[in-house]
Amino acid sequence: MIRETIQKEVIAAMKGGNKERTAALRLIQAKIKDRDIELRTAEKKGEDDEIVTDVLLKMAKQRKESIQMYRDGGREELAAQEEAELAVIEEFLPKQMDEAETKAAIEQVKADTGASSIKDMGKVMAELKNRHGATLDMSRTSGWVKESLQ
Structure with missing residues (x-):
């Protein structure tokens, strides 16, 4: 621990x-x-x-x-x-995901949740945090999610 x-x-x-x-x-x-x-x-x-x-x-x-x-x-x-x-x-922190891994995770979550517009950003961010919370830099990730959903 x-x-x-x-x-x-x-x-x-x-x-x-x-x-x-x-x-x-x-x-x-x-x-x-x-x-x-x-x-x-x-x-x-x-x-x-x-x-x-x-x-x-x-x-x-x-x-x-x-x-x-x-x-x-x-x-x-x-x-x-x-x-x-x-x-x-x-x-003491787990290894953070790099940009390529993060973008792949975003695409996976988009596919799993059926997200297609910027209105779904909250749903995608919540699922990303749920799946990969400790290994994602959420401040950088939010920009990539926004970019991906536009």
Whole structure:
């Protein structure tokens, strides 16, 4: 399970004296714990790896946005710090589908759902997220779905 892997990596980073990696891993653990607290009152709880992957995907998206903002603002040192955190986060994420694989998945979902117009975009996006949620970059995928349905 991802959660245990992260815990082992924290211990290894601490023993190795890698302060930046330890800090990034502890940040990941804190976000996972926050999600656990949120889910205590939730009626439907997902699988543990699914929950952790969702947290990691959101963290990765935040880091990518921050990197872009820091670069636009000329703050390279902050962008570099965010990139280092992003690299640690991405170690625990499943391999993302490339453009060709994503477009093939879009075409498959279109065929399976009978989607033919832009009105069906929500249905296609929902099915893509259901089938390939953790391995798709949904922000890039939405553009390709829109392009495909026009």
